[in-house]
Amino acid sequence: MSVTPFGPPARHGAPGVAAATFDLSKVYGSGDARVVALDHVSIDFREGEFTAIMGPSGCGKSTLMHCAAGLDSPSSGSVRVGTTELSTLGDRQLTALRRDRIGFIFQAFNLLPTLTALENITLPLTIAGRRPDQQWLDRVVAMVGLSQRLGHRPAQLSGGQQQRVAVARALASRPAIIFGDEPTGNLDSRAGAEVLGFLRDSVRALGRTVVMVTHDPVAAGYADRVVFLSDGHLVDELTHPTPDRVLDLMKSLGSLSHTC
């Protein structure tokens, strides 16, 4: 397996870093059931950058994303969002940080069927008792092309439109960083391309930071940088990826032929 060494991460919590892990390990289970999902992973997600996380099934992609987003806790090592060290936060503070500073998009759209598109988009703000920033919301809704669909319920929207609602919901609170776990996994290639375009616009036009887990070299081609995990380790990275370069590197890493 060819492994290209890449530089050490910037100083932990340094300016210009939206989120970072340092020496992050995550172990599930014990004894015979013990699984080391992440093994001393240090990575920076820089502000205003779109990063894709790739690697074979079971190599730790979702675990890395979940730990970096404060959805799961490390076994050892540390995680920062901005300059906040997550281990210093209690449950309520962690909930507030996830709500105010992070947006999430998952493979399943996770929309509430009885609410309209607009109500779904603003639901996290409603729960937090916050009024939306109307100008920002208008911009986000226009960006994802939902202005004419705000009164529709999820069942009246296509899968691609539902995921656009989820993208708008992730952006509604003006979070610094958006994490996506296979956000195009349930979409056909055209709807997927639209959603990926919106994620890229969230970086380019709205100045957000995006981190996305994907299996798809075409999806990774929308990112500024692709990092590759294997067996809980970061093993390589590409900047300015194209689908062909991603595919070539996946082949050289053996990602197409085995799982972790």
Ligand SMILES: Nc1ncnc2c1ncn2[C@@H]1O[C@H](COP(=O)(O)OP(=O)(O)OP(=O)(O)O)[C@@H](O)[C@H]1O
């Ligand atoms: N809650 C859990 N309990 C026990 N083991 C877990 C748990 N979550 C993940 N694992 C194990 O940790 C390893 C990494 O899992 P993870 O879901 O992060 O991989 P992944 O790269 O995202 O996989 P995939 O591409 O298939 O979604 C796997 O071996 C998995 O079985």
